[in-house]
Amino acid sequence: MSTNTQPRTHAVVLGGGLAGMLAASVLTGHVxxxxxxxxxxxxxxPEPRKGVPQARHVHMLWxxxxxxxxxxxxxxxxxxTAAGARRHGVxxxxxxxxxxxxWIRQRPEMQFLLAASxxxxxxxxxxxxxxxxGIDLMDGTAVEGLLGDATRVTGxxxxxxxTGGSSTLEADLVVDATGRSSRIRPWLDGLGLPPVPVETVDCGLAYATRIFxxxxxxxxxxxxxxxxxxxPTRPGRGAVLVPIEKGKWIVTVAGTRGAHPTDRDDDFEAYARSTRHPVIADLIARAEPLTSVRMTHSTVNRxxxxERLPTWPAGLLVIGDAVATYNPAYGHGMSVAAYHATCLGDGLAKHGLAPQATRRIQRSVTRAVNDAWAMATTQDILYPEAEGRPPNAATRxxxxxxxxxxxxxxxxxxAMRAMLDALSLSAPTAKLLAPRVAAITLLGPNRPPLADPPLTESERALIPAADGKG
Incomplete structure (x- = not known):
């Protein structure tokens, strides 16, 4: 009778949000x-929780x-979709x-959006x-710090x-997926590693959201x-209306410094009307509000x-918003988290739990950030009073x-397909420079832009204005 003496492998994922759960799904195949x-x-x-305050605003999965x-x-x-999420062809x-x-609405679809709370x-x-x-969930549990040293994290x-009781969890691999509130920098300081370089680009955007x-x-x-x-000469103002589950519209208005919306219910429709076209204000003018207005200022790109640290401890990975956060206007955070989990799976399949694996996987996670980071920051730095490193000649x-x-x-x-492929993170931004795309881009538009929103007759009928233009 033989006895299996192979030690059991254990991974700990910090954070039970989308990034953490996707990482856990991958790890079940390797530990x-x-x-x-x-x-x-x-x-x-599908109920709210304290640790995701941004959940009250528009979320679209490209x-x-x-x-x-x-x-x-x-x-x-x-x-x-069975639970009510809406699939929108783009x-x-x-x-x-x-x-x-x-934009002209046309078929067949080039990409799509999944919209839900x-x-x-x-x-x-x-x-x-x-x-x-193999999944064990410990909710209601705070992480106090990392175990190990600058060469290896052990739990x-x-x-x-x-109860306030403390304990330790030993692990072959620790994955930090605790999001924008991650304490990874002080944790790494505590292990004796040098400060992690950080870059921010902040256009000063503030969001206000209401559900109808x-x-x-x-x-x-x-x-x-x-x-x-x-x-650079005037603040930006925008608005988005997204149909979600249970016959609801979630509507977010947003403005950069000098044009912030307020959290007052009475101001919401007026702000939507002050954007570049009043179509969203016209649509919600007759809609029943289901919530009060909720605000957020957490829109900085960070x-x-x-990857710039001279050494990286074995047994530790950082993914999702703990690596980079983006202005939510671009809708990239959840998609990048999914690609980080993919990098984790690919890296473990190739390197296993070898000591050098985590540094290599962390570098691949970095590459998965690049396109979303470039798209957000090259636009956000253009707004007045934007904070961040000025664009260099190549960026301009x-x-x-x-x-x-x-x-x-x-x-x-x-041109539209190339932009949508990049915006949906379905193709690398390098393809925006493909010869055929570049030729079309240099030729420019071949007709004047539409004067009015491209609504169908039945959609336009919802707008109360007699001329249908809002």
């Missing part, structure tokens, strides 16, 4: 046990991220006023991942939020997006450059090229 440590008590359904999540946790897209299911005019998105993924064998110290009951009359209403105009050239492509995309499908 014997995965413990997810979450500070909050997690609800049994097709690139949706496909990545589907590959990690098969069945997620079907479960989301550009046919999108009414968008870009800085250079209204953040509570529903998190719950659908959490429910599936926690049902996997974490945790504290029960109710959708107007009756159109069952498949599009996403409506009035984008802010990124220019990136930590772990890229900005001018993207401005020209945006003009072409209002009517040229080739």
């Amino acid at each position: 014997d046990k995965v413990t997810v440590v979450e500070r909050d008590r997690l609800p049994d359904g 097709s690139g991220g949706a496909r990545a999540i589907e590959a990690l946790v098969p069945g997620t897209i079907d479960r989301l 550009p046919d299911g999108l009414v968008a006023l870009s800085p250079d005019g209204w 953040r509570d529903l998105l998190d719950w659908v993924i959490r429910e599936q991942v926690c049902a996997l064998p 974490v110290e945790v504290r029960d939020q109710e 009951r959708a107007l009756e009359g159109v069952t498949d209403f599009p996403v409506v997006n009035v984008q802010a105009f990124p220019e 990136r930590l450059f772990f 050239m890229l900005q001018r090229y993207m401005e020209r492509m945006s003009k072409a995309a209002t009517c040229r499908p080739t």
Whole structure:
């Protein structure tokens, strides 16, 4: 009778949000046990929780991220849509006023958006991942610090939020997925590592969000997006209306420094009307508000450059918003988290739990940040009083090229597809410079932009103005 003396392998994931759950789903294929440590008590359904205050605002999952999540946790897209999430083909299911005019709605779709409340998105993924064998969830548990030294992390110290009791969890691998509130920098300082280089770009954007009951009359209403105009001479103002589950519209208005919305309910519609087109204000004028206005100022782009440290401890990885946060206007945070989990799986498949694996995986996580970071920061630095490193010559050239492509995309499908492929994180931004795309971009638009929002007759009928223009 033989006895298996092979030691059991253990991974600890810090954070039970989307990034942490996706990482846990990957780890089940590479270690014997995965413990997810979450500070909050997690609800049994799609309910709010304290640790995700941004959940009250618009969340859209671009097709690139949706496909990545589907590959990690098969069945997620079907479960989301069955629970009420709305799938919007793009550009046919999108009414968008870009800085250079209204996009034409056309088929077939080039990419898509999944729209739902953040509570529903998190719950659908959490429910599936926690049902996997080998997953142990410790919610209501705070992380006090890392165990180990500058060469290797060996686990974490945790504290029960109710009893106050402390304990340690030994681990072959610790994954920090605690998001923008991560304490990874002081933790690394405590291990004796040098300070982590950090960069921020802050356009000063503030968000205000309210949920409405959708107007009756159109069952498949599009996403409506009035984008802010990124220019240095005046603040940007924008608004977005997104149909979500249970017959609701979630509407967010946003402005940069000098044009912040307020948290007063009476100001909300007026602010939407002050954007570059009043279509969203016209739509919500007759809609029943279901919530009061909620505000956030947490929109800064911030990136930590772990790859620049001279050494990196074995047994530690940092993913998701703990690595980089982006202005939510671009909708990239959840998609990048999915790609980070993909990097984790690919790296473990190639290197296993070897000491050098985590440094190599951390570098691949860094590469997964680059495109989303570039798209957000090259635009946000253009707003007045934006804080951050001024663009260099190469960045200014890229900005001018993207401005020209945006003009072409209002009517040229080739330019629009290239922009949507990049924006949805379905293709690398390098493809924006492909010869055919560059040629179309240099030619520019071949017709004047649309004067009015490209609404269908039934959609336009919801706007009360007699002329249908708002």
